[in-house]
Amino acid sequence: MGHQEHEQRAREAATAIRCGVLTISDTRTPETDESGAIIRSLLTQGGHDVVRYAVARDEPEEIAGLVRAYAAEGCKLIITNGGTGIARRDSTFEAIDGLLEKRLPGFGELFRMLSYGEIGPAAMLSRATAGVYREALIFCLPGSTNAVRLAMERLILPQLAHLVWETVR
Numbered sequence: 121m122g123h124q125e126h127e128q129r130a131r132e133a134a135t136a137i138r139c140g141v142l143t144i145s146d147t148r149t150p151e152t153d154e155s156g157a158i159i160r161s162l163l164t165q166g167g168h169d170v171v172r173y174a175v176a177r178d179e180p181e182e183i184a185g186l187v188r189a190y191a192a193e194g195c196k197l198i199i200t201n202g203g204t205g206i207a208r209r210d211s212t213f214e215a216i217d218g219l220l221e222k223r224l225p226g227f228g229e230l231f232r233m234l235s236y237g238e239i240g241p242a243a244m245l246s247r248a249t250a251g252v253y254r255e256a257l258i259f260c261l262p263g264s265t266n267a268v269r270l271a272m273e274r275l276i277l278p279q280l281a282h283l284v285w286e287t288v289r
Contacts, residue, residue: 137197137284139163140172140190144183144203144212145263148175155201155261155268162272163197166280171195178203183215191256196284198256199276202263204247213247216260220251227259231271238270252287 141163143156150156153175160170172190176182183200190198203212217223227250235243248271250259261271 137163137168137280138195139168139170139197139199140187140193140195141170142173142183142186142190142198142200143175143263144178144200145175146178146209148202148263150175155263155265158265158268159199159201159261159272162269162277163199166277168197168280178209178211180211180215183212184219187216187219187253187258191254196256196288197280198253198258199261199272200259201261201268204249204260204262205245206247210247212260213249216251216258217249219253220249220258221254222252224250224252227275230275231261231267234270234274235267238266255287257283257287 141156141159143153156173156175160173163170172193172195174186176186183203187198200212200216203210228248231248232243232246235246246262246267248261250257252258259271259276261268
């Protein structure tokens, strides 16, 4: 079966997806978290259920613990934002990469390619990544609102039904 048939079957079987959103930041709060708000809004507009949301400090154990909890509670999509750069405190990549059972390297590659078109060579600083942990899709996005919107609108949402269908069937 080709990818178009897969996508068609996935759309036909699509239901609301249980989602968790995790913002990683040492300075943001739920009230100031614009990127997390954009993610939640786009998911809700797409008919999905955001059942978990938190803002966590950039501490690997805290990040990994929350992702484990989200997956244990049945979230089939977990989107993090923040902590994917190369600054000393950026630890999202390390925290999540250690959990992933399968990686989707194409996501990070495509995200950086699209980012390059918007911000130029600074796109190489992003360690955006994605993969699967216990039948949950995990996408780790930068904290920038423009980066979040780019990843959600151009990559994640257009393929979400297909991705979930592939991981749980």
